[in-house]
Amino acid sequence: MAKRVTGPEIEKLIQLLAKVPGLGPRSARRAALHLVKKKDQLLGPLADAMGEAHRKVRICSCCGNVDTSDPCTVCTDVRRDHAMIIVVEDVSDLWALERAGAMNAAYHVLGGTLSPLDGVGPDDLNIRGLVDRVAKGGVRELIIAVNATVEGQTTAHYITDQLSGLDVKITRLAHGVPVGGELDYLDEGTLTAALRARTAI
Amino acid sequence: MPHKVSLSRLKLTDFRNYAGLSLSLDGRHVVLTGQNGAGKTNLMEAVSFLSPGRGLRRAAYADVPRAGSDGGFSVFVTLDGMMGEVDIGTGTDGGDEGTARKLRLNGTAVKTVDELLDHLRVVWLTPSMDGLFTGPSADRRRFLDRLVLSLDPEHGRRAADFEKAMRGRNRLLSDHRPDPAWLTALEKQMAELGIAMAHARHELVSLLSGLVEAARDDGPFPSATLRLSGFLDDEWQRPAYEIEEIYLDMLQSGRYRDAAAGRTLDGPHRADLLIRHREKDMEAERCSTGEQKALLIGLILAHAGLVAGMTGHAPVLLLDEIAAHLDEGRRAALFDRVDALGGQSFMTGTDRSMFDALGDRAQFLTVSNGGILA
Ligand SMILES: Nc1ncnc2c1ncn2[C@@H]1O[C@H](COP(=O)(O)OP(=O)(O)OP(=O)(O)O)[C@@H](O)[C@H]1O
Ligand SMILES: [Mg+2]
Ligand SMILES: [Zn+2]
Numbered sequence: 001m002a003k004r005v006t007g008p009e010i011e012k013l014i015q016l017l018a019k020v021p022g023l024g025p026r027s028a029r030r031a032a033l034h035l036v037k038k039k040d041q042l043l044g045p046l047a048d049a050m051g052e053a054h055r056k057v058r059i060c061s062c063c064g065n066v067d068t069s070d071p072c073t074v075c076t077d078v079r080r081d082h083a084m085i086i087v088v089e090d091v092s093d094l095w096a097l098e099r100a101g102a103m104n105a106a107y108h109v110l111g112g113t114l115s116p117l118d119g120v121g122p123d124d125l126n127i128r129g130l131v132d133r134v135a136k137g138g139v140r141e142l143i144i145a146v147n148a149t150v151e152g153q154t155t156a157h158y159i160t161d162q163l164s165g166l167d168v169k170i171t172r173l174a175h176g177v178p179v180g181g182e183l184d185y186l187d188e189g190t191l192t193a194a195l196r197a198r199t200a201i
Numbered sequence: 202m203p204h205k206v207s208l209s210r211l212k213l214t215d216f217r218n219y220a221g222l223s224l225s226l227d228g229r230h231v232v233l234t235g236q237n238g239a240g241k242t243n244l245m246e247a248v249s250f251l252s253p254g255r256g257l258r259r260a261a262y263a264d265v266p267r268a269g270s271d272g273g274f275s276v277f278v279t280l281d282g283m284m285g286e287v288d289i290g291t292g293t294d295g296g297d298e299g300t301a302r303k304l305r306l307n308g309t310a311v312k313t314v315d316e317l318l319d320h321l322r323v324v325w326l327t328p329s330m331d332g333l334f335t336g337p338s339a340d341r342r343r344f345l346d347r348l349v350l351s352l353d354p355e356h357g358r359r360a361a362d363f364e365k366a367m368r369g370r371n372r373l374l375s376d377h378r379p380d381p382a383w384l385t386a387l388e389k390q391m392a393e394l395g396i397a398m399a400h401a402r403h404e405l406v407s408l409l410s411g412l413v414e415a416a417r418d419d420g421p422f423p424s425a426t427l428r429l430s431g432f433l434d435d436e437w438q439r440p441a442y443e444i445e446e447i448y449l450d451m452l453q454s455g456r457y458r459d460a461a462a463g464r465t466l467d468g469p470h471r472a473d474l475l476i477r478h479r480e481k482d483m484e485a486e487r488c489s490t491g492e493q494k495a496l497l498i499g500l501i502l503a504h505a506g507l508v509a510g511m512t513g514h515a516p517v518l519l520l521d522e523i524a525a526h527l528d529e530g531r532r533a534a535l536f537d538r539v540d541a542l543g544g545q546s547f548m549t550g551t552d553r554s555m556f557d558a559l560g561d562r563a564q565f566l567t568v569s570n571g572g573i574l575a
Contacts, residue, residue, distance in 0.1 A: 114383060116369040122383060150365045150390055157386035 010036060062133070064109030064126040066091050074107055082106045083140040087130065087159065089113055089147060097145065102192035108133065113151035114158055122158065131162050141169045143198055160201050171198040203509040206321045206517055207545040210279035215270040217243035218571035227564055230546045234553045235568035241549040244568065245519045247276045248547060250291055252323040253314045253357065257519060262293050262302060271295065282320035283514045289320065318354040322508050325519035326501045334485035334493055338473040345474050348504050349405045352511055356401050363394040367465050374460040384456065391468065392449040396441055399469040403429055403437050412503040420534040422499040423492060424479045432472040494526045498535065505542050515544030523548050524555040533558040
């Protein structure tokens with residue numbers, strides 16, 4: 001049995017940090033050590049910031065984004081063109097597209113893609129919310145920016161079907177988005193090009 | 202004349218019965234001779250890993266590292282390829298799952314082994330393919346898809362995606378009350394992918410038929426007539442979008458039946474490649490062993506010619522135990538046709554004298570116990 005080096009509080013901190021993407025057990029230990037060494041300059045403020053975030057973070061009831069206000073910062077941004085909605089699988093895609101800065105539009109986050117093999121169906125995704133949003137009117141164009149995977153494309157077909165009869169132009173990302181290439185991993189130039197050259201469904 | 206893609210250096214580490222091998226090649230054909238179990242086919246298999254997929258044995262990667270070694274395997278080559286000279290390294294790390302094969306081009310890791318297709322195409326014929334005409338249709342589909350893949354790198358992805366959409370549909374159909382809109386979404390995917398896939402197959406079959414026809418009186422090999430059957434056989438003259446509609450209709454009206462069967466009964470996954478011996482006007486599966494082999498050789502050579510013609514680069518050709526069933530005259534004719542393709546070929550046999558007719562068109566190597574004799 002290995003001898004303990006730290007008390008349970010720090011041990012727990014390490015265990016939790018190790019669950020953060022990008023941190024393994026090793027770097028979690030380094031991070032924890034750094035935090036406890038900088039108890040007042042870093043650990044305290046970080047704990048406060050996390051507590052605050054925890055209290056305030058919610059899922060936007062309009063678009064499915066995560067933020068500290070509901071509706072979220074994107075939905076309440078008056079400088080955006082809210083008649084144009086970019087439909088994405090995940091918040092990380094929203095962030096990637098914003099980073100590319102190609103569009104000044106609103107978003108809709110589905111929270112995944114349809115996948116019978118993984119047991120993810122229409123009710124598990126934020127599709128109903130999208131249909132309601134479009135049905136309310138005022139939406140001119142919907143850009144379906146899902147990945148070029150089977151699941152992504154099936155979801156695109158499904159959404160298109162659900163919106164049939166509603167007066168909205170539906171487009172999808174131009175080819176040139178690498179197959180199965182998750183938006184999050186694309187460079188900004190590729191994303192911008194794919195958005196600009198979107199095609200009508 | 203197509204550009205000759207050729208290997209100039211080949212290094213193996215812990216690959217099958219090779220602990221370490223470092224080989225310089227001079228660009229001519231390579232003849233590997235040696236006793237049974239020496240490692241001739243293993244060396245060919247290593248070269249076959251220069252194309253996407255699991256190589257000419259369709260091996261599980263966990264079986265490839267040398268028995269007794271504790272890591273993975275690696276194959277390294279220097280190649281005068283389709284985009285100029287390139288160093289290619291591929292292999293596994295061993296240890297974990299062993300599912301993915303890693304690839305490095307000029308020392309830089311790349312994401313998918315599909316990038317190999319930018320540098321070379323590899324075409325092979327092995328004794329394990331001898332039962333192709335008599336075996337299950339799945340074998341012929343796989344054979345055909347490999348041929349398509351060497352001309353159309355997208356084919357593999359389309360086939361895998363089709364399969365995935367189909368499995369999704371099968372799963373949904375097994376539900377108590379599947380959402381019809383969801384089914385339709387999957388079926389649209391299947392139609393798009395399945396027709397693209399079948400189209401690529403038809404295109405290959407027609408191109409290949411043309412080449413087989415052209416080579417008809419060229420030497421002692423019989424010619425084959427090829428036909429795809431079992432999926433929308435009479436519709437292929439129509440434009441693709443129309444065939445997609447037809448297939449989509451079939452899927453939608455076949456839901457009950459497919460749900461009862463527990464699988465999808467219509468699709469490119471049900472097609473078969475029908476091959477006939479033209480001169481004898483007989484199904485290939487009813488031809489003699491030697492005739493079947495000769496038909497297969499004719500097909501593979503036509504395919505290699507097709508790849509050369511389409512890409513401008515002659516593929517690397519792996520012919521395992523190719524000379525075994527042929528008499529002297531047919532062997533000489535085979536070597537001439539192989540040579541005329543303009544690429545680098547690797548050939549194996551137990552007896553060097555069988556390759557005499559190649560003369561100085563080949564480099565002769567003796568394989569012994571996981572090494573090459575000087
Ligand atoms: N992972 C492995 N580790 C060590 N040896 C292996 C491994 N896999 C296969 N072998 C051995 O490699 C040897 C050579 O096999 P190979 O198929 O290359 O022989 P060959 O020269 O083609 O013989 P033949 O003339 O009979 O076709 C076989 O004895 C086989 O048992
Ligand atoms: Mg062998
Ligand atoms: Zn929002």
